[in-house]
Amino acid sequence: MNLLRLGLLAPLWLLSSAQTAPDPQVIGFPSAVVEAHRLSGSTTVIVPPSRHAGQVELQVMIDAAGKVSDVRADKSAGDFGDPAPAIAAARQWTFRPFEYRGRPVAALATMWVDYRFGPAWADPQAAFPAIDYDTLRIELSRSACFGPCPVYTVSIAGDGTVTYRDDSDEEGAGVVHRIFNRNGTLVSGTHHAKIDRAALDGLIEKFRAARFFGLKKEYQAPITDSPTYALRFSTGAQSMEVVDYVGRMVDMPEAVTALEEEVDRVSGSARWVKGDETTLPALLAEGLDPHSLAAADLALGVHGPGGDAVVLGLLAAGMPLDRMVRGAQAPKAEPLGLSLLATALQDARPKVALALIERGWLTKMPVPQRMALFAQTAGGCDPAVARAMVAAGVDPNARIPATEDFGFLDGGSTALHVARTRYSACRELEDRGPLVRALIALGADPNAADGEGETPIYGIEDPDLLATFLASGARTDVKDQNGNGPAFGSWTDLIALMLLEAGADPRGKEDGKTLPMIAKEKNMPATRAWLEAHGIR
Template sequence: MVGILAALLLIHGGFLAPDDPHSSYPSISYEVARKHEVKPHRRTIPVDGVRPGFNQLHLTLIVSPTGDVTKADASGSDADLKYWPSLQGEVGQWRFEPFDKNGIPVTVEVEEYVDLVPPERMPKKHVIAPAIGPDSKVTVNLKRTGCFGSCPSYSVAVSTTGITFDGRGFVVAEGKHTDTADADEIREFAKRIVDADFYSMDESYSASATDLPTYVLTVSIDGHQKQVVDYEGAWEGMPAIVTDIEERVDALARTSRWIAGDDGLVQALKAEKFNFQSFAAQTMLKEAASHGQTATVQQFLQAGVPVKPIPPPKLYKEEPGSSFQPVGLLTSASHHTATLQELISAGASRDDQGDKDLALVGAAQAGSVEAARALIAYGANPSADLEKLTITQESGGMTLQGPGSGNVLIYAAESGNPAIVREMLKYHPKLEARDREGKTAMFSAGDYRSSDQDGARVECVRLLAKAGANVNARDHDGNTPLHETFLTDVEEELLKLGANVNARNKDGETPIFTTVDNDAIPLFVKYGADLSIRNNKGETVMEAAKSKGPLRQEALRKAMQTASSR
């Protein structure tokens, strides 16, 4: 959801600490930061006056070496930012386990967000729920559908007769799986559901949005059934207890075993007499490896899952003419060093050069030097011709495959980790190797999709340039790296290294036309950007700026005034 804000961010400073220049602080994503929370923070907050629908504040936090929030800034629409003062006190109390660099606690910049939702819409009319006796038959079923992305799709039922899980997509264990349950514990859970007045709630809390997962909660007590549909219901005032019940179902069933391969999966499979010599077992092994579940991977191997590829049964075979290639074990684990090393020790893909090389691509993309070294020692080729391989990528909830291109160095540079770039340069790769769009490693080093709070991407650019990479390389559209990156520090470094500020692409545009970084405008002017150049439409950069809004026009005016006053 954070990306929805990209086009309308307005910075609003916090007052938890004096202003502090923090451009050099390491940047921590919210996924990583949440693993460091001392206790879970509220990120869905009911606020009086908030309108139904999507309302979100993007937070930039400065966290001290002791884990305290010392400064907080918020970004969002004007309508949402007006609620920020009432939330600052709570955010200021957030605590994290210290973040460290090389074993030493450091100050970091954390990217987070909070969703603002309307106050809870409580039931208008009380419905008498069934009584629960010592022999009552209870079933609580939770169904979670997929989304435009990789949301786990499954249904799970916890009942007085046991647990049933049915994995449909983006889970480690697809298909039906079962486990035992404590009947009395399920009845106690049902009593709490009744006490929460669940039977009186609306049948549906559905937001006006698309591409999100739907959750359906169905409670049956001695045949008396109540169902509530939750489609981002919090945006519409759905009582928070509904989410609590959903999460409790997952906790009682321990669905994380089947969804993410958490501890207990292999034991549960053994209890249901699962065939560990099957294609399905090997598929689960790959999925567990892709989640970095090293302990579960070890248990699968100990249970006898072979590392030699098992042919799919007829049910799974592709249609004639299909070119879909199964992902190898090493490639599945390539973003997780410990898991990867476990599979290497087991002899996975010992004779499969393609899987070794693709795994090296994955390790480079993840920025993992240790994984890359382990793979190269195992036989992966750092100079592999990727055009002979099939690259698999996940995008928008779909698995896409296509012919590879470029070389491992391009993926190493894309990671933004100077250490992996330095490691790959040891093998003297082709610096001007190109991907399908004609882009070299110099392009991917300045990948605009990523931030560069710690200057790591600048260092990647320096390393490549020092090795002899061309800062004025052209892709198939005639763009140079300076056209493509929108990170101010990378743009400045490219200019220092000799990037041509007036290079024109196939549309006749120089970098000052293509950048979306208004902070770079004065930088381009300083380095000699020719503002009289016209693109293929006959527009100057100022004329073209009219379609990009008043902020772009103002940035250009200021830069031109500064230049003329020199």
């Protein structure tokens, strides 16, 4: 994130002398911006098991040269015992100097230090067994969680045979998990593959180097709702299983996580779990018919870009798109092409969306549905998809239906509201600037208000994105249904300052509190300085 770009807006802010104030000496910057400026120092502290593992929240002052000048623990954020180790670690941090309007400033930041236990083995000198390839079996199981965690087991035998099984028939917590999250995997059932001896031996050496047979049998963190991972290594009469339940939060060595990932990589489990370029060839070799209902179900089950190769391959193989199906979110049966297009837009998979739009499926979609999808997904979270949808007749100012409950977004929101928030279909998008600029270029109104009267600049936490909106004509002299301007839409000091300097009205109340009261409560020094300079107390 390049805050130097903020200097480009100085002429815009200085148009009204009534809104200017002396240059701020200290500004509270968003945590993401501060982390991007951090040059050195660790955010992890190893503590003895007698202490709590967890995060210590710190208020950190960074001087204009990028050195930490003061650190204080925020006790209200949780008590993890003595904050002194976290404070000592923070004092070692160095940062790239912060600037505002081209001038150096001190930065105030909220940052976190992880307290973790040191890695522990039950017997670090335990011998690694001799390998009997006839009985060798390496296995990884991943369980359900309170979310879309993949549930499967993959094993590798001594002859290189890989066996993958999705555990959709298992009882217990996975039952509830599947009701709301399917099974978290793309391909159901049991499948096989083969790896060569060199790959297998390389994996065995990773287990040996990790001193696997000397690990503790269980590493369990004191939390809930997370997945359980189990690694098993058996050869001859010797067998070892290590259970990992958020083990990195306690005393589990990093090597265990590395082994879990290596078993996945060597076995090629991604072809069944997420989908990749090897998935469809493997399934076709097993007898999958691209024209079958099973192929349609497979295409409908793809979520995330990993499965793009699967869907695109099925399209190229002639999968019939006019087959009537009922997708996961479709209230009634509809053509497969429509269901696939809706899913691709909702999952931000532009390659599949564009392929289906090129085949004419957007124009076959009912107008209200395509308008709502454009708004709900910010044009598929992709400039090229947004342009294709508008070229096909979609209104760039289409809105989410006012009657819909759409999570963090209000009814009446437009694609720009969706594009600017991380709690949306575009949550995986790192840089939202290109999408926002593309939508505005297509005619999306940066001043359109949602059902609460808020325009897209309300609630922005990314200063570069706010700068993009302001440079594109977003007005700051607007009010929501409560009579508050956009300065009340964020408790990040830098964001509020930018909005105030751009003309946002500081008058109003949020939950009975004025902006000066909020700025004091939230420790927003630059905002407080601006308000005091303008006689607003």
